[in-house]
Every structure is written in structure tokens, then in C-alpha cells.
Amino acid sequence: MRSEFGPILDGHADTLVRIMEDGGSLGHAPHLQLDIPRLKKAGVWLQVLAVCAGERPAAYAWAKTVITRWRQEYHRWREELIWIRSRGDFEAWHGGKKIGVILALEGLEPLEGELSRLEEFYEAGVRMFSLTWNGANPFACGVGVPEDRGLTPLGKAVVRMAEERGMILDLSHLGRKSFIDLIDLARQPVCVSHANVDPVHAHRRNLTAEQIRLVAATGGTVGLTFYPPFIGAGAVGSADLIPHLEALLEIGGMDCPALGSDFDGIDCTPTDLPDVSSLPVFLHGLAAAGYGREIIRKVAGGNFYRFLRDKFAVTN
Numbered sequence: 001m002r003s004e005f006g007p008i009l010d011g012h013a014d015t016l017v018r019i020m021e022d023g024g025s026l027g028h029a030p031h032l033q034l035d036i037p038r039l040k041k042a043g044v045w046l047q048v049l050a051v052c053a054g055e056r057p058a059a060y061a062w063a064k065t066v067i068t069r070w071r072q073e074y075h076r077w078r079e080e081l082i083w084i085r086s087r088g089d090f091e092a093w094h095g096g097k098k099i100g101v102i103l104a105l106e107g108l109e110p111l112e113g114e115l116s117r118l119e120e121f122y123e124a125g126v127r128m129f130s131l132t133w134n135g136a137n138p139f140a141c142g143v144g145v146p147e148d149r150g151l152t153p154l155g156k157a158v159v160r161m162a163e164e165r166g167m168i169l170d171l172s173h174l175g176r177k178s179f180i181d182l183i184d185l186a187r188q189p190v191c192v193s194h195a196n197v198d199p200v201h202a203h204r205r206n207l208t209a210e211q212i213r214l215v216a217a218t219g220g221t222v223g224l225t226f227y228p229p230f231i232g233a234g235a236v237g238s239a240d241l242i243p244h245l246e247a248l249l250e251i252g253g254m255d256c257p258a259l260g261s262d263f264d265g266i267d268c269t270p271t272d273l274p275d276v277s278s279l280p281v282f283l284h285g286l287a288a289a290g291y292g293r294e295i296i297r298k299v300a301g302g303n304f305y306r307f308l309r310d311k312f313a314v315t316n
Contacts, residue, residue, distance in 0.1 A: 003043030005283045005293065009301035009308075010276070011193040011223040011258055012172070014106070014265030016049050019073070020066050026073050026081075033263035036080050038277040039099055045301060046084075046308075047099060048193065051126075052106035052265065054133050060117065063110035067124050070103065085125050090312035102308075104193075106265075107133035107142075107173065108158065115154055118161055128168035130193070131155055131178065140178040143204040148175030151182060159185050168311055171215065172205075172260075179211060189218045191307060194225035194260030197247040201232050209251050216252035219310070221303045223260020224248070226273055237271045238282040242289055245299065254295065258304040 015026065015034045022031065029035040039047060051066045053059035074083050082098040084090050093100040103126050111117040121129075131137075131151075134144035139155035141148040151159070159182060162169055169190045171179055183190065192215055198206035207215075207222065215222055224244055228236045231244065248257040263269075263276055272281050286296050 003280055003283065003300065005280075005287075005300045006297040007045035007301045007305065008043050008279055008283075009046040009259065009304040010044055010263075010279070011048050011191065011221075011260035011304055012050055012104075012106075012225070012265070013047060013261060013263045013276075014050055014052055015263065016066055016070050016073075017052055018264040020069055025076070027077055033266075033269070033275040036077060036099065038275060040080075041277045042279040044276060044279065045099065046093070046102070046305075048102045048104050048128060048260075050104040050106040050265070051110070052133060053109040054107065055135065056109075059109040060112045063105070063121075064124075067103070067121075067126075071125075074101070083125060084312070085127060087312045090308070102127055102168075104128035104130075104168075104170065106130055106170075107137070108139050109133065109137055111139075111158075113138035113154065115157055115161070118158055122165055122167065126167075128170055128193075129162070130170040130172050131158065131174060131182070133173050140182070141175040142173045142178075143175050145175055148177040150177040150180075151185070155181075156185055163188050166311060168308075171211075176208070176211070180214075183214045183218070186218065189220045189307060189310065190215060191220045191258075191304075192222045192260075194223045194262045196225055196230045196241075196244045197251075200243045200247050201230070203230050205230055209247075212248060212251045212256065216256040219307070220256075221258040221307050222248055222252060222256055223258045223304070224299070225260045225262045226269055227262055227266040228268055228270060231270065235271055238273050238285050239289070240270065241282065242286070245286070249295070254298060255303050255306070257299045258307075259299065259301070
């Protein structure tokens with residue numbers, strides 16, 4: 001299951017949403033960008049699967065339905081997967097041969113402003129979340145909001161509640177004031193599951209040097225993401241991610257870069273990364289560009305593994 005560069009851990013994919021919308025199964029979904037056979041082929045040892053309601057109406061009911069569908073998928077494929085919800089699950093995954101899955105909410109729109117629903121989603125197995133998608137909600141403002149007013153009182157409360165439960169805070173999609181507000185409030189490491197570097201290619205979803213430094217200072221990671229508009233202009237290949245990696249290393253240090261493909265959440269991919277099975281292409285490209293094995297192992301999964309290990313060490 002492990003690639004020659006060690007285990008690959010991917011911090012973000014939207015496959016559960018696509019299965020809900022377009023059908024198929026994690027066991028076989030050739031119309032999608034990710035399924036179990038291709039995860040195994042690539043050497044992916046852990047996959048974060050996100051539930052993103054975005055601007056859908058009745059977000060709470062919709063997200064609960066997606067999680068119910070996921071639970072059915074998990075029971076069907078338990079010989080291949082382990083759902084990581086606790087320290088015990090993390091240790092069992094680490095000591096075994098199954099693909100680990102962490103369930104995430106991409107945006108807290110499904111809470112519909114009800115703080116108590118975070119506990120409900122926690123009980124349903126969610127262990128990671130971002131506060132918002134691109135817009136504003138009762139918790140924070142996303143990158144698509146003209147005036148980012150920062151975290152609301154509910155947003156600050158949800159951060160405190162998450163840290164009390166050992167949940168993983170993902171700062172992807174946050175507007176810059178909301179981002180800084182969360183960093184100032186957080187007392188534990190945070191991550192950005194999928195974003196690239198704004199000084200390399202300007203995009204509202206990419207991170208400034210200050211944002212990268214702040215995340216790295218917490219002990220967190222930034223997942224390089226494969227959506228071409230976040231990488232560069234026009235058609236891009238995996239080699240076009242290398243300047244973003246170089247910037248992450250320079251700004252955030254060796255322990256900062258990770259992977260956050262966003263497979264099945266993107267409508268186009270780099271020319272040589274059409275689906276998850278092509279992840280080794282990127283890693284071999286790093287070797288060909290002169291990166292050493294230690295750095296490649298850290299990017300492939302070592303950094304995100306260290307981040308997760310520390311997170312699950314404090315949960316029951």
C-alpha cells in the first residue's frame with residue numbers, strides 16, 4: 001500500500017459528495033477521480049473525505065444524508081477501510097494495512113447556526129472541519145465575501161468547542177480577517193487542508209506568506225492542492241506545483257508542506273494528474289527536480305501524519 005516515498009496521506013477530497021450526487025461507490029467509481037482500487041494503486045494510506053454543503057438549501061438534512069450514505073459505504077468496505085474517530089482507531093490504522101478515512105465538514109453550513117449541532121456531527125464521526133466555504137455564515141466569512149468581518153461570537157465559541165473535543169481545525173476557504181481571528185484564538189495546531197501560495201500565483205484561495213508562517217508556527221501543515229486555477233495560468237502540469245512547494249518550504253519550513261488534492265471537488269486537473277492513481281507522478285517529479293527523499297516523504301505524508309498523530313494523541 002505504501003509508495004516508494006512512504007505512505008501518502010491526502011488531506012482533502014469530495015468523493016462522498018460526488019457519490020451522493022452522481023452515484024457509484026468507493027469500491028468502484030471510474031467516473032470519479034478517486035475510489036479504493038486507485039487509492040491502493042497510488043499508495044494512499046489515509047484519505048480525508050469532506051462533506052461540503054456549500055450553498056445547498058436544507059444543508060443540515062443534506063449533510064446528515066451524506067454521512068448516512070458514508071456509513072453504508074464504510075460497512076460495505078470495512079475490510080479495506082478504517083474510519084478514524086479516536087486514538088484507538090488511529091493506532092489500529094497505523095499498525096494495520098487498511099486505508100484510513102477521516103470524515104470532515106467543509107464549512108459549517110450544515111449546523112445552520114446551531115452551535116449544539118457540532119456535538120451531533122462529532123457523535124456522527126466528524127473529526128475535522130472548516131468554519132465556512134467561500135461565503136459568510138453565522139460563524140465566519142469566506143474568501144468570497146467583499147468585507148470580511150472576522151469570526152462571529154458563534155465562530156469563536158465553535159473554535160473553543162472544537163479544541164475541547166480534539167477536533168481538527170481546517171482554515172481553508174476563510175477570509176483573511178477570519179483566518180487571523182482563528183489563529184489568534186486557537187491554542188492547538190491548525191492546518192489548511194487544500195490551498196497553494198499566493199505570492200507564486202495570485203488567487204483569493206491561496207495563502208499569503210503571513211498566513212503560511214502563522215499556520216507553520218502552530219505546528220500545522222498546508223496541503224498543496226491540484227486545482228489548476230490555484231496553480232497557474234492556463235493548462236498546468238504537476239511540475240507547476242513545484243514553485244508552490246518551494247515557497248512553502250522557504251516560508252513555513254520542512255514540516256509545513258502536505259497534500260490536499262481536492263479530487264472530486266475540482267472540475268479539471270493538472271494534465272498529468274487526472275485522478276488519485278497519478279499521485280506518484282508528482283512525487284517522482286519532485287525526485288527528478290532534485291528534491292531529496294526526506295523532503296519527498298514529508299510532503300507525501302510524513303508531515304500530515306505527524307500533525308494527525310499529535311491530534312489523536314489527546315483524544316479518547
